[in-house]
Amino acid sequence: MGLDSTFAALSDPTRRAILTTLQQGRASVTELSRPHDISMPAILKHLNVLEQAGLIEQKKTGRVRMCRLTVAPMQQAADWLSLYRVFWENQLDNLGKFLEQTDPKKQENKTCRKPPSHLRRRS
Amino acid sequence: MSQAAVASPSSLVVSRTYPATQERVFKAWTDANQLGQWFAPSDDYTTKANVDLRVGHEYRIAITHKGGNVHNVVGTYRLIEPPRKLIYTWRWEGAPTDTLVTVDFAPEGDATKVTITHEQFLSTEDRDRHNEGWKGCVERLDRKLASLN
Numbered sequence: 001m002g003l004d005s006t007f008a009a010l011s012d013p014t015r016r017a018i019l020t021t022l023q024q025g026r027a028s029v030t031e032l033s034r035p036h037d038i039s040m041p042a043i044l045k046h047l048n049v050l051e052q053a054g055l056i057e058q059k060k061t062g063r064v065r066m067c068r069l070t071v072a073p074m075q076q077a078a079d080w081l082s083l084y085r086v087f088w089e090n091q092l093d094n095l096g097k098f099l100e101q102t103d104p105k106k107q108e109n110k111t112c113r114k115p116p117s118h119l120r121r122r123s
Numbered sequence: 124m125s126q127a128a129v130a131s132p133s134s135l136v137v138s139r140t141y142p143a144t145q146e147r148v149f150k151a152w153t154d155a156n157q158l159g160q161w162f163a164p165s166d167d168y169t170t171k172a173n174v175d176l177r178v179g180h181e182y183r184i185a186i187t188h189k190g191g192n193v194h195n196v197v198g199t200y201r202l203i204e205p206p207r208k209l210i211y212t213w214r215w216e217g218a219p220t221d222t223l224v225t226v227d228f229a230p231e232g233d234a235t236k237v238t239i240t241h242e243q244f245l246s247t248e249d250r251d252r253h254n255e256g257w258k259g260c261v262e263r264l265d266r267k268l269a270s271l272n
Contacts, residue, residue, distance in 0.1 A: 013216060081134075090165070094162070094163065095141070095151060095161050098151060099148065102157075
Protein backbone atom coordinates (compact mmCIF):
# COMPACT_ATOMS: atom_id res chain seq x y z
CA MET A 1 0.00 0.00 0.00
CA GLY A 2 1.49 3.36 -1.01
CA LEU A 3 2.18 5.90 1.67
CA ASP A 4 0.15 8.63 0.01
CA SER A 5 -2.88 6.40 -0.40
CA THR A 6 -2.86 5.31 3.24
CA PHE A 7 -2.37 8.86 4.46
CA ALA A 8 -5.06 10.15 2.16
CA ALA A 9 -7.50 7.49 3.32
CA LEU A 10 -6.82 8.26 6.96
CA SER A 11 -6.86 12.00 6.96
CA ASP A 12 -9.84 13.14 4.94
CA PRO A 13 -12.99 13.78 6.99
CA THR A 14 -15.38 12.76 4.19
CA ARG A 15 -13.56 9.47 3.69
CA ARG A 16 -13.55 8.82 7.42
CA ALA A 17 -17.30 9.42 7.44
CA ILE A 18 -17.78 7.03 4.51
CA LEU A 19 -15.81 4.33 6.34
CA THR A 20 -17.89 4.90 9.47
CA THR A 21 -21.11 4.50 7.46
CA LEU A 22 -19.81 1.33 5.85
CA GLN A 23 -19.07 -0.14 9.27
CA GLN A 24 -22.86 -0.58 9.57
CA GLY A 25 -22.93 -2.66 6.38
CA ARG A 26 -23.06 -2.33 2.61
CA ALA A 27 -24.33 0.90 1.08
CA SER A 28 -24.99 2.29 -2.37
CA VAL A 29 -23.07 5.28 -3.68
CA THR A 30 -26.27 7.36 -3.44
CA GLU A 31 -26.69 6.43 0.21
CA LEU A 32 -23.08 7.27 0.92
CA SER A 33 -23.29 10.64 -0.78
CA ARG A 34 -26.47 11.74 1.05
CA PRO A 35 -24.91 13.14 4.26
CA HIS A 36 -22.27 15.07 2.33
CA ASP A 37 -22.81 18.34 0.57
CA ILE A 38 -20.58 17.49 -2.36
CA SER A 39 -21.05 16.47 -5.97
CA MET A 40 -21.39 12.89 -7.18
CA PRO A 41 -18.04 13.02 -9.05
CA ALA A 42 -16.39 14.12 -5.80
CA ILE A 43 -17.92 11.19 -3.90
CA LEU A 44 -16.80 8.79 -6.63
CA LYS A 45 -13.31 10.20 -6.34
CA HIS A 46 -13.31 9.60 -2.58
CA LEU A 47 -14.52 6.03 -3.12
CA ASN A 48 -11.75 5.39 -5.62
CA VAL A 49 -9.15 6.63 -3.13
CA LEU A 50 -10.56 4.27 -0.49
CA GLU A 51 -10.60 1.41 -2.97
CA GLN A 52 -6.99 2.04 -3.98
CA ALA A 53 -6.01 2.04 -0.30
CA GLY A 54 -7.56 -1.41 -0.06
CA LEU A 55 -10.22 -0.37 2.44
CA ILE A 56 -13.39 -0.81 0.39
CA GLU A 57 -14.75 -2.73 -2.60
CA GLN A 58 -17.13 -1.38 -5.23
CA LYS A 59 -19.46 -3.60 -7.20
CA LYS A 60 -21.86 -2.54 -9.90
CA THR A 61 -25.19 -4.37 -9.98
CA GLY A 62 -27.25 -3.05 -12.87
CA ARG A 63 -27.35 0.71 -12.41
CA VAL A 64 -26.54 0.64 -8.72
CA ARG A 65 -23.01 0.77 -7.47
CA MET A 66 -22.65 -0.86 -4.04
CA CYS A 67 -19.73 -0.44 -1.64
CA ARG A 68 -18.55 -2.46 1.30
CA LEU A 69 -15.57 -2.59 3.61
CA THR A 70 -13.02 -5.15 2.57
CA VAL A 71 -12.00 -5.82 6.15
CA ALA A 72 -14.08 -7.37 8.89
CA PRO A 73 -14.90 -4.92 11.72
CA MET A 74 -12.76 -6.99 14.06
CA GLN A 75 -9.73 -6.43 11.88
CA GLN A 76 -10.27 -2.74 11.48
CA ALA A 77 -8.54 -1.65 14.66
CA ALA A 78 -5.43 -3.45 13.49
CA ASP A 79 -5.73 -1.83 10.09
CA TRP A 80 -5.91 1.65 11.58
CA LEU A 81 -2.87 0.82 13.62
CA SER A 82 -0.92 -0.29 10.59
CA LEU A 83 -1.95 2.86 8.73
CA TYR A 84 -0.76 4.99 11.65
CA ARG A 85 2.46 3.01 11.87
CA VAL A 86 3.24 3.92 8.26
CA PHE A 87 2.31 7.53 9.01
CA TRP A 88 4.56 7.84 12.09
CA GLU A 89 7.52 5.95 10.61
CA ASN A 90 7.41 8.40 7.76
CA GLN A 91 7.16 11.43 10.03
CA LEU A 92 10.21 10.13 11.94
CA ASP A 93 12.11 9.85 8.64
CA ASN A 94 11.26 13.48 7.93
CA LEU A 95 12.26 14.57 11.44
CA GLY A 96 15.62 12.85 10.88
CA LYS A 97 16.16 14.80 7.65
CA PHE A 98 15.14 18.05 9.35
CA LEU A 99 17.49 17.50 12.30
CA GLU A 100 20.33 16.74 9.91
CA GLN A 101 19.68 19.85 7.82
CA THR A 102 19.52 22.06 10.90
CA ASP A 103 22.44 20.44 12.74
CA PRO A 104 24.38 23.37 14.30
CA LYS A 105 27.71 21.57 13.75
CA LYS A 106 27.05 21.18 10.03
CA GLN A 107 25.80 24.77 9.80
CA GLU A 108 29.23 25.94 11.07
CA ASN A 109 30.98 23.86 8.42
CA LYS A 110 28.78 25.35 5.76
CA THR A 111 29.63 28.93 6.66
CA CYS A 112 33.35 28.12 6.68
CA ARG A 113 33.29 26.53 3.28
CA LYS A 114 33.25 28.68 0.17
CA PRO A 115 30.30 27.98 -2.10
CA PRO A 116 31.11 26.23 -5.39
CA SER A 117 32.16 28.64 -8.12
CA HIS A 118 28.92 28.34 -10.13
CA LEU A 119 26.96 29.53 -7.06
CA ARG A 120 29.20 32.49 -6.36
CA ARG A 121 27.79 35.77 -7.44
CA ARG A 122 29.73 37.43 -10.18
CA SER A 123 30.90 40.87 -9.17
CA MET B 124 -20.44 -9.01 19.31
CA SER B 125 -17.10 -7.25 19.00
CA GLN B 126 -17.79 -4.65 21.70
CA ALA B 127 -15.12 -5.96 24.06
CA ALA B 128 -12.51 -5.85 21.31
CA VAL B 129 -13.57 -2.34 20.29
CA ALA B 130 -13.73 -1.06 23.87
CA SER B 131 -10.18 -2.05 24.77
CA PRO B 132 -7.81 0.68 23.65
CA SER B 133 -5.34 -0.40 21.03
CA SER B 134 -2.01 1.30 20.79
CA LEU B 135 1.06 1.37 18.67
CA VAL B 136 4.63 2.22 19.57
CA VAL B 137 7.19 3.62 17.12
CA SER B 138 10.67 4.77 18.06
CA ARG B 139 13.78 6.22 16.48
CA THR B 140 17.16 7.45 17.72
CA TYR B 141 18.66 10.70 16.41
CA PRO B 142 22.18 12.13 16.76
CA ALA B 143 20.81 15.30 18.34
CA THR B 144 20.27 16.69 21.84
CA GLN B 145 16.99 16.23 23.71
CA GLU B 146 16.44 19.99 23.56
CA ARG B 147 16.77 20.14 19.77
CA VAL B 148 14.40 17.23 19.22
CA PHE B 149 11.88 18.55 21.74
CA LYS B 150 11.95 21.95 20.07
CA ALA B 151 11.48 20.42 16.62
CA TRP B 152 8.35 18.78 18.04
CA THR B 153 6.90 21.81 19.81
CA ASP B 154 7.97 24.92 17.90
CA ALA B 155 5.33 25.83 15.33
CA ASN B 156 7.86 27.10 12.81
CA GLN B 157 10.04 23.98 13.08
CA LEU B 158 7.04 21.62 12.98
CA GLY B 159 5.98 23.28 9.76
CA GLN B 160 9.32 22.36 8.22
CA TRP B 161 9.16 18.60 8.75
CA PHE B 162 5.70 17.42 9.81
CA ALA B 163 4.44 16.39 6.36
CA PRO B 164 3.96 12.92 4.92
CA SER B 165 5.87 13.66 1.71
CA ASP B 166 7.18 16.45 -0.49
CA ASP B 167 3.70 16.69 -2.00
CA TYR B 168 2.47 18.33 1.19
CA THR B 169 3.15 21.60 3.00
CA THR B 170 2.52 22.04 6.68
CA LYS B 171 1.50 25.00 8.78
CA ALA B 172 1.35 24.57 12.55
CA ASN B 173 -0.20 26.67 15.29
CA VAL B 174 0.98 25.73 18.75
CA ASP B 175 -0.11 27.00 22.15
CA LEU B 176 2.31 24.99 24.26
CA ARG B 177 0.45 25.03 27.56
CA VAL B 178 -1.39 22.21 29.30
CA GLY B 179 -5.07 22.36 28.38
CA HIS B 180 -4.35 24.50 25.32
CA GLU B 181 -4.50 23.53 21.68
CA TYR B 182 -2.37 22.90 18.66
CA ARG B 183 -3.53 22.76 15.09
CA ILE B 184 -1.58 21.41 12.15
CA ALA B 185 -2.80 22.06 8.62
CA ILE B 186 -1.31 19.68 6.08
CA THR B 187 -2.01 20.81 2.53
CA HIS B 188 -1.61 18.60 -0.51
CA LYS B 189 -0.23 20.24 -3.64
CA GLY B 190 -3.62 19.48 -5.22
CA GLY B 191 -5.27 21.80 -2.67
CA ASN B 192 -6.78 19.32 -0.18
CA VAL B 193 -6.20 20.37 3.41
CA HIS B 194 -6.01 17.86 6.25
CA ASN B 195 -6.17 19.33 9.74
CA VAL B 196 -4.95 17.67 12.90
CA VAL B 197 -6.19 19.20 16.14
CA GLY B 198 -5.59 18.38 19.76
CA THR B 199 -4.97 19.52 23.32
CA TYR B 200 -1.79 19.29 25.34
CA ARG B 201 -2.23 17.08 28.39
CA LEU B 202 1.32 17.02 29.74
CA ILE B 203 4.40 19.09 28.88
CA GLU B 204 7.74 18.21 30.47
CA PRO B 205 10.51 19.85 28.42
CA PRO B 206 12.64 18.31 27.10
CA ARG B 207 11.56 14.82 28.17
CA LYS B 208 7.92 14.19 27.54
CA LEU B 209 4.77 15.35 25.76
CA ILE B 210 1.23 14.01 25.89
CA TYR B 211 -1.52 15.39 23.67
CA THR B 212 -4.78 14.38 22.11
CA TRP B 213 -4.90 13.85 18.36
CA ARG B 214 -7.83 14.05 16.00
CA TRP B 215 -8.20 14.53 12.27
CA GLU B 216 -10.71 17.35 12.04
CA GLY B 217 -14.10 15.89 11.18
CA ALA B 218 -13.20 12.44 12.51
CA PRO B 219 -15.32 11.09 15.35
CA THR B 220 -12.43 9.75 17.38
CA ASP B 221 -10.02 11.44 19.74
CA THR B 222 -6.79 9.54 20.19
CA LEU B 223 -3.85 10.08 22.52
CA VAL B 224 -0.23 10.61 21.55
CA THR B 225 2.63 10.30 24.04
CA VAL B 226 6.10 11.31 22.91
CA ASP B 227 9.13 10.41 25.03
CA PHE B 228 12.51 12.04 24.41
CA ALA B 229 15.16 9.92 26.14
CA PRO B 230 18.88 10.76 26.15
CA GLU B 231 21.20 8.00 24.93
CA GLY B 232 24.71 9.38 25.20
CA ASP B 233 24.87 12.25 22.69
CA ALA B 234 21.78 10.95 20.95
CA THR B 235 18.05 11.12 21.70
CA LYS B 236 15.60 8.28 21.41
CA VAL B 237 12.10 9.36 20.44
CA THR B 238 9.28 6.96 21.30
CA ILE B 239 5.75 7.63 20.10
CA THR B 240 2.85 5.80 21.69
CA HIS B 241 -0.41 6.35 19.84
CA GLU B 242 -3.50 5.00 21.57
CA GLN B 243 -6.94 4.63 20.09
CA PHE B 244 -10.08 4.84 22.12
CA LEU B 245 -13.67 3.90 21.64
CA SER B 246 -15.13 6.40 19.18
CA THR B 247 -17.99 8.56 20.38
CA GLU B 248 -20.18 6.86 17.78
CA ASP B 249 -19.32 3.42 19.13
CA ARG B 250 -20.10 4.73 22.59
CA ASP B 251 -23.43 6.13 21.41
CA ARG B 252 -24.30 2.85 19.73
CA HIS B 253 -23.35 1.07 22.92
CA ASN B 254 -25.65 3.40 24.88
CA GLU B 255 -28.42 2.87 22.32
CA GLY B 256 -28.02 -0.84 22.90
CA TRP B 257 -28.52 -0.38 26.61
CA LYS B 258 -31.49 1.91 26.02
CA GLY B 259 -33.02 -0.78 23.81
CA CYS B 260 -32.54 -3.33 26.60
CA VAL B 261 -34.23 -1.07 29.15
CA GLU B 262 -37.13 -0.37 26.78
CA ARG B 263 -37.58 -4.06 26.10
CA LEU B 264 -37.51 -4.72 29.84
CA ASP B 265 -40.14 -1.99 30.35
CA ARG B 266 -42.37 -3.55 27.71
CA LYS B 267 -41.87 -6.98 29.20
CA LEU B 268 -42.80 -5.72 32.65
CA ALA B 269 -45.84 -3.89 31.24
CA SER B 270 -47.02 -7.05 29.48
CA LEU B 271 -46.81 -8.97 32.73
CA ASN B 272 -49.18 -6.54 34.47
